[in-house]
Structures are given as C-alpha cells and as structure tokens.
Amino acid sequence: MIRFSHFFTLLVFTVVSLFSVTGCGVAMMSDERLARQSKSQFSQMKKKDPVSKNAKYQRMVKRIGKRITDVAKVDVPGTEWEFVVFDKSEPNAFAMPGGKVGVNSGLIELANEDEDEVAAVIGHEVAHVARRHSNKRMSQGVGVALGGIILDTAMRNKSSGDRALARGAYGVGATVGAVLPFSRSQEREADDLGLIYAAKAGYDPRASIRFWKKMQSKSRRKMPQFLSTHPDSGNRINYLESKMPYAMNLYRNAK
Secondary structure, rough: OOOHHHHHHHHHHHHOOOOOOOOOOOOOOHHHHHHHHHHHHHHHHHHHHOOOOOOHHHHHHHHHHHHHHHHHOOOOOOOEEEEEOOOOOOOOOOEOOOOOEEEEHHHHHHOOHHHHHHHHHHHHHHHHHHHHHHHHHHHHHHHHHHHHHHHHHHOOOOHHHHHHHHHHHHHHHHHHHHHHHHHHHHHHHHHHHHHHHHHHHOOHHHHHHHHHHHHHHOOOOOOHHHHHHOOOOHHHHHHHHHHHHHHHHHHHHHH
C-alpha cells in the first residue's frame, strides 16, 4: 500500500490545487449566457410546476420584488427581474441567474402573509443574484473536478485500492473543506446584503429575526453546521441580530 505520509503529501498538494483553481484560476461563465439559460429553465419550470393562482400572493411578491430591486440597483449583465409564487407547501424560495426568483406559497403562509417577513427572504434572494453566487458555485464545481484530475494524475501508477482511497479522501476534504464553507459564506453574504436591501426598501429588518425563528422551530433535522450548505439557524439569527442597529438606521431613514 501507499505509505500514509506520501498519501498525505499528495492529498495536501491536491487540496492546495483545489483552492487555487476555485479562486481565480477558473474563468466564470458569462453572465449573459447564464441569464439566457436561466430564463429558459424558469419558463419550463412555470409550465411544469404549479404556479399559485392566489392573486394576492402574486401581487405581494411582485410588489416586494420591485421595491427591493429598485434600491438594490443590481448591474449584473442580463438581469431581467421576474418574481413568481409557486403553489408548494414547503417554506422555500430560490433565485436564478438573470433575476428569476421563485417563492413558495408555503413560505408566505409561514410568514402569516407579513410583507416585512417575506421581504427579508426576497432581499436575501436578490442578494444572491447581485453577488453572482450561482456563477461562482459553477466555477467552483469546475475547480473541484480539476482537483480530482490532478489527484488521479499524481496517483496513476498506484494500485486501484490506493486510488479509490485517495479519491474518497479528496471528495470528503473538498466537500467539507471547500464546497460547504463556500456555500455557507455565500449565505452569510446574502443575509447581510439582503437585510440592507429590505431595510432600504422600507421593510422592517426586525422581521427577519421573526421569520428565521419560525423556520428554526419548524425544522426537525439538526445537522452540524460544517456538514450543511447553510449556516445553523441559531447562528444565522445571532448574526442578523448583530447587524440590526445598522439595518434599523437604514430602515428609519427609508421611512
């Protein structure tokens, strides 16, 4: 078998390469191209998934979306904002490149139709688009794949068992050490910027705390944060609370 010290050296080399290629070494796809793809995918989604017939919900989400995007002034090329409510019970929302935002009716119901709470979520989703998070995750995915190729090349003369061991260790290391922390950092950035967007648009930022406490009480699955794509709900609430004085000042000025 390969000696552990040699395996560790190879793994460290590959992880260093991973961070290199997921940084500046992999070019991101053009924003316009991603926006075109997302527009097509979103159109298909509206045909396949049930769009809510609740006119009140649709008006609410479009109204909030316009107020937030008016203050956000996102200048990512190809962005054409569209906000749609889907008739799904899961309290969830998502954003796609190009400004395509979906909100589940279950999220509005969890928020008790409170526009301030819904605005906290929409601000978060708009922030994902503004910071080009989807594009950056795609770039990181390419980087992870390249890291795997580097490792396979370095171990091409080793036994199949050693190669399998190395691939497994690399997969865990890349996921826990790079992919998940990167995703959580994007969520934190979206929390921060989304709070600012909502406050500037005249929505009470304190509603974000109320909403995430509802999400926290609803969640049954308790996963360690280092194994999750999202920050722990308690940590997220604490972070938002730490930003509240600044957000409240923006809110008062907007009002």
